[in-house]
Amino acid sequence: MTVRPFTDHDIHLSLDGELPAEEREEFEAWLERNPDKKALRDRYVEDRERLRRALAGVVDEELPERLARFGIDGPSPTRAWSWGRVAAGIALFAAGGALGYLAGAYAPPPGGNGAAQVAERAIEAHVIYSAEKLHVVEVGADQKDHLVGWLSKRVGTTLVAPDFSASGYELVGGRLLPADSRAAAMFIYQDATGARISLYVVRDPGAPDTGFKLREELGACALYWLDGGYGYAVTATNMSGETLRALAGTAYQQLLAAQRG
Template structure:
């Protein structure tokens, strides 16, 4: 476990100050290997959260509830034991333990609640936005599809990455328009498409300083109930997002990557 791996774990847990977090983000933008490590850690974290949330639906045994309420988690003030560095996986495990003690079935320990497992990175932010906006009807977008030229100029200039709106009609997707988001403190362009059944699929992009060799490398992951296919090209990070299990998402991303 390297020092940077430990920092990635701390960044994922929101434990770094602003200066340290900025240093990690700069490293992620310039180092594909570091980004790949972070993506794997974030995916594992999201999977752990999904598993835990599924367990919340199970009834809590009364005996376990009594043990949780009676647990003494106080650390003696004169304790000489120093905390040991946690690996990325250890951080996730520790977060899950605290969640069990702090919130299973609505119980708390000595009146204290613990924060939920966090997923960092721009994809987690996109998942949060998509969960809200995909359910909108009239207000799905800020600027409608009939102003496509304006969308390309406005969002392209704002995010710092030129693009053309892909035609994804061969997948049954109708372009509805676009909106501006913010993820990891950077502007993001979100292009919204809708299937005949009302399902919303989005294509998002933000400027990136990562260099590529011209080969498209697609990464797949699931975060908070949404499937993602992401890639980096031409100075920008891209991602296609749809509901978990959405068919053809890989093909949609591949086609969008060629057209955008």
């Protein structure tokens, strides 16, 4: 039997449970022949266990105060399942990085402001991951093509990692994040001082297109918009609205060009 060459993408497929059964034995043999790839896989597994431990007590915690604005009063016969989603969704956290209940273990009521939800999730993700020192991203900029292809496939649209180098920001890498029952993509950038910005993309079917909107929360600021059934947000801390708008404009133009082919 001819064995196809494996790549880092197959590590993600394996962790997601999507690697074909007939390839798993040879995949494990490939890891044994490539200690660096095995170490990478083991690091992802370790991250998953770390997240499990970190969220072990979440189900027993009181409802976070900030979620009260969504009209959620606490456990009830019709809502108790939502808090349990945190534990049930650990597999999602392991595959794509964790926001846990911070990024949407609760679904807002039907008819909520989809654009605002995009901004909230983008800001929460930025606040969590921009502070990371060792595990900022799942896939680094040295694997940019793989990163963009992987996130495009999971989110369901053609993505690019926008080039912000003219503004002094270089790509660090990216992550896959949970957003209710959907997947979201996050690209993270850093300048020479260590300041970070991020681009967040999530499918938001049925939501009307919007212009650029600004939202400030948790000490960060997001410039966000909805276009063609997807929500986008560029997020930063300690940045003027004018600079953020310029970065969002750059992202919009490059994403639009990629999607038009």
